[in-house]
Amino acid sequence: MAEEKKVYTRTKGIIEGAVSGFCPGCMHSTIHKIIGEAAEELGQLDNLVRVEGVGCCGLGQFYVTCDETIAAHGRAGAVATGIKRSSPNSLVYTYQGDGDLAAIGLAETLSAANRGENFTVIFVNNGIYGMTGGQMAPTTLIGMKSTTTPGGRNPEEHGYPMHMSEIINQLTAPYYIERVSCDTPQNVIKARNAIKKAFKYQLEGKGYSIVEIVTSCPTNWGLDPLKSLDFLREKMFAEYPLGVFRDGGEKKQ
Amino acid sequence: MSSSSSCGISLYSEGVSYCASARIPMVYVNVQRGGPGIGAIQPAQQDYLQATKASGNGGFRMIVLAPDSVQECVDMVYEAYDLAERDQNPVLVLTDGVMGTMMEPVVLPPMKTDEELAACRAKFADRAIVGHPLGQQAFCRPGSVGDGQEKVNIDAAAMYETWDKDIRVEEYMMDDAEIVFAAYGISARISRAVIRQLREEGIKAGMIRPITLSPFPYDSFRNLDFNRVKGIIDVEMSIPAQMRWDVDYAVQGRCPVHEVLRSGGQLLTNDQVLKGAKEFIKEVL
Numbered sequence: 145m146a147e148e149k150k151v152y153t154r155t156k157g158i159i160e161g162a163v164s165g166f167c168p169g170c171m172h173s174t175i176h177k178i179i180g181e182a183a184e185e186l187g188q189l190d191n192l193v194r195v196e197g198v199g200c201c202g203l204g205q206f207y208v209t210c211d212e213t214i215a216a217h218g219r220a221g222a223v224a225t226g227i228k229r230s231s232p233n234s235l236v237y238t239y240q241g242d243g244d245l246a247a248i249g250l251a252e253t254l255s256a257a258n259r260g261e262n263f264t265v266i267f268v269n270n271g272i273y274g275m276t277g278g279q280m281a282p283t284t285l286i287g288m289k290s291t292t293t294p295g296g297r298n299p300e301e302h303g304y305p306m307h308m309s310e311i312i313n314q315l316t317a318p319y320y321i322e323r324v325s326c327d328t329p330q331n332v333i334k335a336r337n338a339i340k341k342a343f344k345y346q347l348e349g350k351g352y353s354i355v356e357i358v359t360s361c362p363t364n365w366g367l368d369p370l371k372s373l374d375f376l377r378e379k380m381f382a383e384y385p386l387g388v389f390r391d392g393g394e395k396k397q
Numbered sequence: 398m399s400s401s402s403s404c405g406i407s408l409y410s411e412g413v414s415y416c417a418s419a420r421i422p423m424v425y426v427n428v429q430r431g432g433p434g435i436g437a438i439q440p441a442q443q444d445y446l447q448a449t450k451a452s453g454n455g456g457f458r459m460i461v462l463a464p465d466s467v468q469e470c471v472d473m474v475y476e477a478y479d480l481a482e483r484d485q486n487p488v489l490v491l492t493d494g495v496m497g498t499m500m501e502p503v504v505l506p507p508m509k510t511d512e513e514l515a516a517c518r519a520k521f522a523d524r525a526i527v528g529h530p531l532g533q534q535a536f537c538r539p540g541s542v543g544d545g546q547e548k549v550n551i552d553a554a555a556m557y558e559t560w561d562k563d564i565r566v567e568e569y570m571m572d573d574a575e576i577v578f579a580a581y582g583i584s585a586r587i588s589r590a591v592i593r594q595l596r597e598e599g600i601k602a603g604m605i606r607p608i609t610l611s612p613f614p615y616d617s618f619r620n621l622d623f624n625r626v627k628g629i630i631d632v633e634m635s636i637p638a639q640m641r642w643d644v645d646y647a648v649q650g651r652c653p654v655h656e657v658l659r660s661g662g663q664l665l666t667n668d669q670v671l672k673g674a675k676e677f678i679k680e681v682l
Contacts, residue, residue: 227526
């Protein structure tokens with residue numbers, strides 16, 4: 145009788161038996177999984193602290209097993225600063241959408257990055273406001289329809305999409321900046337590796353890291369999950385190219 | 398601990414509300430300036446109702462301490478930490494720009510020992526979000542789903558009911574007072590000087606100085622002998638008057654209440670308070 149070898153089990157970073165309430169085709173579920181896996185691989189699940197943003201990202205509070213708090217909308221950068229500075233050995237990450245991080249939270253986000261705070265930002269960018277029903281976000285594409293841009297985003301009236309990885313890359317302090325996605329198994333693995341690297345750098349005291357994850361929002365894009373992936377690859381990746389913007393490496397300069 | 402001034406404290410509202418909901422011990426100080434809005438940089442007492450009744454959304458309450466000397470500022474911040482820790486709730490020290498720019502000699506309280514600090518940390522170890530083993534998640538929750546939020550409110554209401562024992566008030570020359578000043582903070586200091594002047598002129602004046610603005614010493618006003626007390630003078634640097642609401646609630650019209658006020662960063666003076674008091678005293682005594 146052949147022995148069975150367990151090759152995969154759900155991460156203990158997610159509550160056992162929990163079924164996520166995220167929409168079909170949403171990548172939040174996958175991202176929560178890879179965060180749990182990254183922390184577990186580093187043996188850090190009992191040292192992990194999550195700072196929730198507000199929005200669909202905040203729904204993750206019901207699924208994770210680590211210590212957490214919910215910041216006021218946009219203030220995760222400030223709350224994480226307080227937590228990490230008072231508990232420097234904890235592994236601290238923020239989990240924020242594009243409204244939380246780049247609209248209401250723009251000041252806190254940039255200030256924390258500029259100070260080089262030693263925590264990790266997980267930035268889930270789907271180019272729209274999710275929980276509130278599909279309003280234009282700072283990262284919404286030109287021409288993209290939303291409830292507040294029913295005729296499509298028009299730069300003369302609504303400005304241009306904001307590229308947060310690029311903007312943060314202009315600051316001196318940040319240590320590691322990478323933009324990833326979860327649209328293919330290969331990209332999921334790359335995203336998990338990026339998160340694990342960011343966590344590792346934090347544990348080594350190297351400084352601020354941000355992993356921007358370009359994702360789809362079938363519900364508010366008005367597309368089915370498969371067509372959302374097409375839109376993601378054709379349009380979102382064109383605006384927000386994947387790749388490493390900055391990696392301080394193993395040795396701190 | 399954190400501190401700011403009036404309009405800056407308004408920016409705190411959301412955060413304080415979050416702390417109250419999550420039952421986080423915190424201490425903050427409002428050094429009041431003229432308002433509303435960006436207001437005036439000079440001192441005022443225009444945040445009383447905000448401080449004592451509605452510091453943020455959701456109907457939470459805090460203990461609010463009002464010093465009237467630099468020594469009390471020192472002592473009250475020290476005490477505020479203990480109260481915040483005891484109740485796991487925000488505590489506000491409400492002062493004003495005059496106090497904020499005064500210099501007086503003080504005696505500092507003793508430093509907490511390492512053992513006391515370690516005991517405090519141990520007390521909060523379960524709740525601290527620093528990472529815990531699986532199954533022992535610490536969740537600092539400024540809101541809840543289901544009936545969780547109602548339970549938070551019910552628990553908080555039960556805590557507020559225990560605060561009668563924390564009421565602090567100074568009753569200055571009240572044994573035989575016929576005219577009673579009601580004032581806190583810098584206005585109480587001014588009133589004290591005016592009372593001494595009135596006493597020299599044979600007028601039996603006294604003062605009820607709330608030291609905790611919340612919980613408010615209603616009984617000190619409620620239980621006055623209104624056969625003896627002919628009038629109350631509410632002295633505040635706020636137009637319209639704010640602490641007056643609490644005075645009226647306790648007095649219930651049993652004697653006239655007069656106001657001597659300044660506002661918008663303009664300071665009360667001894668002369669103004671004395672003049673206003675004497676006009677009122679002429680009517681009622």
